[in-house]
Amino acid sequence: MMAQALRLRWTILKTCIEERLAYRADFVFGTLVRFLPTVTQIFLWGAIFSAAGADPGRKLNGYTYHNMIAYYLLALVSRAFSSMPGLAEGIALEIRDGTIKKYLTQPIDMLGYLFWHRMAHKLVYYFIATVPFAFVFWLCRGYFDGWPDALTTAGWVMALLLSFLLGFLMEALIGLIGFWFLEVSSLVFIYMMITFFLSGQMLPLDWLPAAITRPLEFLPFKYLAYFPAAVMLHRYTHTQLALELLVLVGWVVVLFAACRTAFALGLRRYGAYGG
């Protein structure tokens, strides 16, 4: 039974990887082009620090220019794990056009299937992007203060893996709103804007005023980009890291339950329009 379930997941993963590789040129181009904004961001932060009259060693809101570039690159790695392009829109579209039927009539769990589909998506992305990522980090090695200790590094890896789960569950939940509102593109846009800002992808969250950062402590957004990056920049003690990871696990559990509930409730009101 267990072996069959594992074999099914492996087959889904393999099939999805094959599908991802069907359009090679588009995929490679799309993956590599994502690195272009990295270069512009490095120049932008350079301009911001020099405009503020700060020499490379001086700090702005607790970050030197080097810290900021290191943060930016690490936040990029976080988002490579937690961002789920097209997931919410994809779920909503399948609900709207009726293709969701294949998950409902076959002995398969839709959310599980989509998880492995996304996993394949990410694995192929990492396969293509690892070399350019490594190259960029090597070029920017001077901005980092060296590797942190093993425990912090292990915490960072766990934070990245959990941010993948968190990102998946948050986007899936938005997609499942499609059971109630057939069109969710505006909602997805708002979510993307909020995430870009509140996850720390745009700015380190400790640059923001306390009035914003305090409520953020009670929301899951910071785990999508800021938290894993801040771990690598030694901003957490081991105890704080362990506590934050526990909270992150809590968010994953809560969102997992929310997704399951939304799916079950959504199916009860599903109209199966569209033939």
Add this chain to the structure above:
Amino acid sequence: MPAIEVRELSKTYRVYRKREGLLASVAGLFRREYNAVAAVDRVSFSVETGEIVAFLGPNGAGKTTTLKLLSGLIFPSAGDARVLGYTPWKRDNAFRRRFSLVMGQKNQLWWDLPAQESFRLHREIYRVEPALFQRRLDELTSLLEVRSLVGQPVRELSLGERMRMELIAALLHGPEVLLLDEPTIGLDVVSQRRVQEFLKFYQAERKITVLLTSHYMKDVEALCKRAIIINHGRINHDGPLEEILDRFSRHKIMDLQFAGSEVPQDLSRFGTIVECQPPRVRLEVPRQNIPKILSDLLSNYNIEDVGVQERPLEDVIAELFSSSSSPSSSGADAANGETAPSVRPPSDGMSDLELEAEQPVDR
């Protein structure tokens, strides 16, 4: 025990009633009116194991909604149904392993991959033993003549080839109940016939239970002995296919060939002239008057050949749908045979098949 049992099943949709115009659209942002649309209204029927039954009705009649209910895609508003002893909308995995739903307008194969990849995934999803899977795959690909195409990306297949691949995907796990919704829609005549022949052979071999909806009466005539006619969500007729002609067709077709090169001018007194190509003429005549009409024709004219046949099932069904265009005229009354349906002349033109296709909700 019947494979499918449906009791008083209903499904009501809440449909937004949008008024015409920009102002109404703006007003709709704040306050909306909804109508309750009974897509399926207290439907009851059963299908025995191994039976193949046609489920007929115009667009919006409730056929697809019934299939969606029986496959567990949607929850009913009221009533009950059992398929192979399971309540479909509970979606037990054990149930889902024993049936298949094929929708002619929906694709479930991976578009960018060869069909064999989708088949392999199905093998794992349905937990089919590898040897059994291979045997079924060989059998189905050879019966449907697509063996050489399984390695080709689905997007490169023709519609007919794709439909055959969809059928293979639906049958690889050996379902006991097959729900087919318009399996030949959009296919050319050759592909239609191939699918029909396959389904006929496969059903006879495996004795699977099939519920088929189709607008192509050729599918229905080729495959089914029994038909359930549904309109406005209610069942109008449930019985042998030939009974539809006896019950709902008040006319028959009479083909006459006169001696010489002319046809008499006064033939319209016997019935409606459907086609006239002297010396041949085709008449539509009331079925109860046939003996008298034949006797009059043979005694008054010099006739070389004569033939009497039923009207095409397609015409009768289209007429039946048109005649029951009002919900009150359909349903229980007609099903009980208490009210004879009014029949419009065949020249009436477009049937409700087209007219109802413009309804906002595809039921």
